Amino acid sequence: xxxxxxITTMPVTQRIRCxxxxxxxxxxxxxxxxxxxxxxxVPPLSPAQLRRAIAQAREVSATRLxxxxxxxxxxxxxxxxxxxxxxxxxxxxxxxxxxxxxxxFSPEMIHHGLPLLLEPLRGAAVRSLLDAELGDHRxxxxxxxxxxxxxxxxxxxxxxxxxxxxxxxxxxxxxALKAPVLVKSAAGDPVFxxxxxSSIAEVDPDLxxxxxxxxxxxxxxxxxxxxxSSAEVVVASGSDAAMAALAPRVPGRFIGHGHKISFATIxxxxxxxxxxxxxxxRALAYDVSLWDQQGCLSPQLCYIEDGGRFGLAAFAxxxxxxxxxxxxxxxxxxxxxxxxxxVLRFRQQAEWSAGVPGxxxxxxxxxxxxxxxxxETSADFLPTCLNRCVRLKVIGDLSELPAVxxxxxxxLEAVGxxxxxxxxxxxxxxxxxxxxxxxxxxGKMQRPPxxxxxxxxxxxxxxxxWTGVEEGxxx
Numbered sequence: 041x042x043x044x045x046x047i048t049t050m051p052v053t054q055r056i057r058c059x060x061x062x063x064x065x066x067x068x069x070x071x072x073x074x075x076x077x078x079x080x081x082v083p084p085l086s087p088a089q090l091r092r093a094i095a096q097a098r099e100v101s102a103t104r105l106x107x108x109x110x111x112x113x114x115x116x117x118x119x120x121x122x123x124x125x126x127x128x129x130x131x132x133x134x135x136x137x138x139x140x141x142x143x144x145f146s147p148e149m150i151h152h153g154l155p156l157l158l159e160p161l162r163g164a165a166v167r168s169l170l171d172a173e174l175g176d177h178r179x180x181x182x183x184x185x186x187x188x189x190x191x192x193x194x195x196x197x198x199x200x201x202x203x204x205x206x207x208x209x210x211x212x213x214x215x216a217l218k219a220p221v222l223v224k225s226a227a228g229d230p231v232f233x234x235x236x237x238s239s240i241a242e243v244d245p246d247l248x249x250x251x252x253x254x255x256x257x258x259x260x261x262x263x264x265x266x267x268x269s270s271a272e273v274v275v276a277s278g279s280d281a282a283m284a285a286l287a288p289r290v291p292g293r294f295i296g297h298g299h300k301i302s303f304a305t306i307x308x309x310x311x312x313x314x315x316x317x318x319x320x321x322r323a324l325a326y327d328v329s330l331w332d333q334q335g336c337l338s339p340q341l342c343y344i345e346d347g348g349r350f351g352l353a354a355f356a357x358x359x360x361x362x363x364x365x366x367x368x369x370x371x372x373x374x375x376x377x378x379x380x381x382x383v384l385r386f387r388q389q390a391e392w393s394a395g396v397p398g399x400x401x402x403x404x405x406x407x408x409x410x411x412x413x414x415x416e417t418s419a420d421f422l423p424t425c426l427n428r429c430v431r432l433k434v435i436g437d438l439s440e441l442p443a444v445x446x447x448x449x450x451x452l453e454a455v456g457x458x459x460x461x462x463x464x465x466x467x468x469x470x471x472x473x474x475x476x477x478x479x480x481x482x483g484k485m486q487r488p489p490x491x492x493x494x495x496x497x498x499x500x501x502x503x504x505x506w507t508g509v510e511e512g513x514x515x
Contacts, residue, residue, distance in 0.1 A: 060252065062096075064093045097220035098220055101250050113244075114163035121163075136150050143201075161208055173499060192217070197210045202228060202335060204231070273292055302339050302452075320355075327339050335486055393416060456484070
């Protein structure tokens with residue numbers, strides 16, 4: 041159930057068209073989805089119509105896009121991103137006006153978070169990513185050192201709707217490979233992908249004609265068959281169950297990103313003075329608050345190493361202050377009844393659990409579900425119900441972490457680490473061997489560089505295919 045289904049009795053005050061199918065007329069009127077006061081229009085596509093739209097995008101890619109250089113495309117991508125980073129850009133203003141109602145995130149969060157997702161996609165950064173993963177971005181233009189790289193004839197992205205704006209990277213990186221792209225928007229956010237597609241077409245009509253964005257309800261098997269079977273590569277995000285169900289239906293390459301969990305850990309040497317504790321607690325509070333823990337990089341637990349001059353009590357107090365501050369600066373998303381019940385259950389379980397002597401078992405916002413801290417003696421690795429609920433745990437020594445997190449290896453993604461420089465190399469290697477794909481400072485957990493390898497896999501190298509041209513050819 042998406043957020044908007046909860047409040048469909050409100051009068052419609054805004055309508056927005058949430059699909060992008062260039063040079064293609066949809067037969068029949070758009071089908072509306074209600075998100076409170078916002079009505080989202082999506083097309084009633086037939087399988088035959090989608091096939092024709094895909095064929096047109098393929099033709100543009102083959103006849104126009106593949107004749108252009110990657111450097112030219114990078115210039116266009118940079119202009120697209122630059123537009124979105126402007127406060128007065130009309131499409132950004134439109135997104136900020138509509139997304140709070142559609143997603144439930146606060147206007148402040150949308151305003152703060154969208155630029156963070158787009159800034160890493162500047163043209164120079166995309167070029168550097170291609171150079172790092174392909175050896176040289178120019179292998180996409182011509183044969184270089186006996187080889188060339190080719191983007192897919194079509195890449196289909198099946199998006200999750202947990203965080204608005206996540207469509208930016210897959211859409212722009214696909215176009216950087218000169219590949220036409222089909223985006224299946226999520227019910228949780230059908231708005232941003234369509235607005236981004238419009239901004240692409242506005243800057244570069246060739247790129248715009250190679251982007252297809254649409255939405256269909258779950259269970260539309262015939263439409264899904266076209267979307268999946270037409271693509272050389274399908275990239276999807278969602279639950280483990282959704283990925284397991286989707287994978288057998290993809291005849292080409294399938295890259296699935298399932299459920300992931302991240303956490304933080306702080307060494308005892310970082311608890312030597314209250315100023316440093318305050319800084320680290322504020323950084324962790326930001327990581328917890330940004331996007332309300334809805335992303336795979338959101339920390340759900342924090343392990344505090346025992347033996348610091350100031351211990352768990354001091355850190356918990358400062359973390360609560362930080363979460364309270366961010367509840368004002370970046371107000372939490374609106375929760376449905378089920379989510380509120382989950383937060384209340386999390387708090388009850390904290391109060392019933394074995395606590396640290398002389399300390400409260402729970403620190404939480406008063407008269408709201410804005411934030412909750414469960415203070416626990418057990419080092420067991422237990423996820424939370426999200427929505428700014430975090431477990432604060434004591435661990436005797438950080439060397440004990442591998443045994444604690446091993447049962448969850450396949451679901452681990454990132455760790456926010458705070459230790460002195462002398463321990464960094466050893467602990468980073470230990471965490472890498474334990475299954476973590478990213479080790480980063482606190483305060484940066486949800487602001488990854490473009491080079492972040494989600495699930496330990498390359499960003500774009502998995503999408504291309506290679507052709508080798510050997511010496512000795514010719515008469």
